[in-house]
Amino acid sequence: MKQQHQSLSAPVYHLALSLEEKLSLLAGAARYDASCSSSGSTRQGEGVGAAHRSGICHSWSADGRCISLLKVLFSNDCLFDCAYCASRRSNDHRRASFTPEELAGLTIDFYRRNYIEGLFLSSAVCASPDNTMELLIRTLRLLRYQYRFHGYIHLKVIPGCSPELLDQAAGLADRMSANVELPSSESLRLLAPEKREHKILQVFDQAQHYALQRREESSSADTGPVAAGMSTQMIIGATAENDRTILQKSDALYRLPQLKRVYYSAYIPVNSDSRLPTPAAVPPLLREHRLYQADWLLRFYAFRVDEILPPDQQQLDPELDPKTAWALRQLEQFPVDINRASKEELLRIPGVGVRSVKRILAARRYQRLHLEDLKKLGVVMKRARYFIHDGKHAGCPTPLREDSLRSALLPATSRQLSFDFTPAPDDCATAINGEL
Numbered sequence: 054m055k056q057q058h059q060s061l062s063a064p065v066y067h068l069a070l071s072l073e074e075k076l077s078l079l080a081g082a083a084r085y086d087a088s089c090s091s092s093g094s095t096r097q098g099e100g101v102g103a104a105h106r107s108g109i110c111h112s113w114s115a116d117g118r119c120i121s122l123l124k125v126l127f128s129n130d131c132l133f134d135c136a137y138c139a140s141r142r143s144n145d146h147r148r149a150s151f152t153p154e155e156l157a158g159l160t161i162d163f164y165r166r167n168y169i170e171g172l173f174l175s176s177a178v179c180a181s182p183d184n185t186m187e188l189l190i191r192t193l194r195l196l197r198y199q200y201r202f203h204g205y206i207h208l209k210v211i212p213g214c215s216p217e218l219l220d221q222a223a224g225l226a227d228r229m230s231a232n233v234e235l236p237s238s239e240s241l242r243l244l245a246p247e248k249r250e251h252k253i254l255q256v257f258d259q260a261q262h263y264a265l266q267r268r269e270e271s272s273s274a275d276t277g278p279v280a281a282g283m284s285t286q287m288i289i290g291a292t293a294e295n296d297r298t299i300l301q302k303s304d305a306l307y308r309l310p311q312l313k314r315v316y317y318s319a320y321i322p323v324n325s326d327s328r329l330p331t332p333a334a335v336p337p338l339l340r341e342h343r344l345y346q347a348d349w350l351l352r353f354y355a356f357r358v359d360e361i362l363p364p365d366q367q368q369l370d371p372e373l374d375p376k377t378a379w380a381l382r383q384l385e386q387f388p389v390d391i392n393r394a395s396k397e398e399l400l401r402i403p404g405v406g407v408r409s410v411k412r413i414l415a416a417r418r419y420q421r422l423h424l425e426d427l428k429k430l431g432v433v434m435k436r437a438r439y440f441i442h443d444g445k446h447a448g449c450p451t452p453l454r455e456d457s458l459r460s461a462l463l464p465a466t467s468r469q470l471s472f473d474f475t476p477a478p479d480d481c482a483t484a485i486n487g488e489l
Contacts (some may be wrong), residue, residue, distance in 0.1 A: 070149050072155060075151060076159065078149045079126040079127070079128070079129060079149055080124065080125045082129045082139060082140055083124050083175055084124070085139065085323075086124070086173075086175055086232075121169045121170055122170065122172060122173045122205070123159075123168075123169045123171070123173065124173040125173070126140070126175055126176050126177060127156060127174060127176035127188060127189055127192065128148075129150075130149070130150055132178045132247075133245065135234070135245035136291075136329055137291050137326075137329060138245075139323040140177045151192075153191035153192040157196045157199070161200045161202055164202070164204060170205065171206060172196070172204075174189060174192065174208050174209065175209035176188070176209070178211055182211040182212065182213035183213075183214050183218060186211045186214040186222065189208060193206060193208065193222070205227050206225065206228075207226065207227065207230065208222055208226035208228075208229050209229075209230055210222065210229050210231045212248070212256050213252045219259050220263045220266075228284070229283050230284040230285060231256040231257070231285060232253070232285055232286040233250065233285050233287055233302075234248065234286075234287065234288060235292060236287050236289075236294040236298060236299045236302045237292070237294055237302065240294065243292065243328055244292065244328055257283060257311050258309070260283055260311045282312065282313030282314075283312050284312070284314040284316060285306060285312060285314075286315070287299065287303075287315065287316070288320050289317050289318060289320060289340060289341055290330065291320040296344065296362060296367065297362040297366070297367050297368075298367075300344070300347055300348070300351070300361060304357075319337070321335070343369040343370075346374050346376070347361050347362075347369060350376060363382075373459070373463070374403070375489075376401070377462055379401075380403050381455050381459060382455075384453045384458075387439075387440040387441075388441050388442045388453070389401075389440060391413060391417075391422055391441050391442070392421055392443060396414060399414075402437055402441060403436040403439075403489070406431065409430050409432045412431060413430055416430060421443075422443060423443050423446070424438070424441070424443050424446055427441075439458055439461065439462070440453075
């Protein structure tokens with residue numbers, strides 16, 4: 054028998070709010086969206102906010118510093134009733150919406166005061182996907198053409214909008230994203246029955262089509278720049294999928310055109326609903342952190358999902374990072390000679406990251422490397438020393454055994470996980486994570 058879920062619309066309070074009150078309400082509602090990365094703006098022009106000459110406008114800098122974007126919802130008055138969402142239709146709370154003129158004026162005012170360097174704009178779905186996208190596009194047009202704002206804009210696309218509106222948005226935003234929301238279509242049907250996975254995934258195909266079309270028409274005077282690759286976000290722990298299923302989903306998503314980044318957001322209970330986990334079962338941020346580390350292995354270290362999590366293992370090891378956990382299962386491949394190993398072999402050594410590998414390959418062209426040289430090249434020797442040698446000396450003189458290595462590696466790992474993890478963009482992996 055199909056389970057029924059009561060979803061009565063709560064009273065909606067549209068009060069006369071000041072601009073400050075709207076900003077407080079809608080900026081607070083936007084805090085749950087993690088996919089707020091920037092690959093920078095290459096938009097040409099002489100207007101305000103044109104940062105392309107002196108640098109790139111990021112949400113995170115190369116050393117991990119946060120650089121400000123105005124992150125806000127256009128409206129929290131949502132048509133949908135997704136169980137996990139604070140803006141769901143049945144919630145009894147204040148609703149607010151900007152007008153395009155209000156939000157464009159607010160953004161440019163904040164920029165001129167040096168509060169922000171760009172805009173991250175999302176919205177609840179108001180009357181319809183097309184209606185909401187039209188309002189977002191009007192806001193962006195005001196910024197680009199009336200205020201001549203050439204700074205960074207990240208736009209959250211409304212799935213289900215018409216292709217023509219998506220094409221217009223691609224010419225105005227520097228980066229776009231669309232959230233897949235949950236790790237499987239079954240979970241989406243359970244917690245967000247009004248949303249359809251194929252409509253969300255269709256956004257990436259359409260974005261690729263318009264990106265290619267714009268490149269072909271790039272010689273035209275009225276053709277704007279091509280938006281950088283898209284990102285997406287999954288809520289982790291609101292449903293029962295294991296880590297292996299989540300990574301398989303991410304691996305499939307990375308094969309989509311235009312998709313550059315998957316973000317993971319540990320479920321935060323904001324609603325009471327029988328379909329959602331109880332507060333006691335809410336997943337710890339440690340799980341989110343491990344998924345980000347595994348995601349890095351997929352994207353930059355040429356790992357496959359089956360290597361990170363074999364078919365008989367469904368969850369990531371909470372005590373060890375995924376690369377170290379893999380190395381302990383593959384001890385027959387270690388220790389590795391740092392002077393003779395290939396790039397691929399070096400990338401598999403725990404504590405040796407992408408940047409360290411580049412430095413090792415460059416340095417050993419001119420001299421033979423010794424173990425004491427590696428720390429200067431950025432290698433995390435607390436982990437790496439158990440898995441390497443330099444041709445004469447081994448980092449760990451005793452034979453490698455999984456049980457003894459695990460106990461030796463655990464203390465250093467636990468100390469690194471005592472913070473609230475926030476994802477960083479592609480070019481600053483080591484700023485937050487350290488070398489994997």
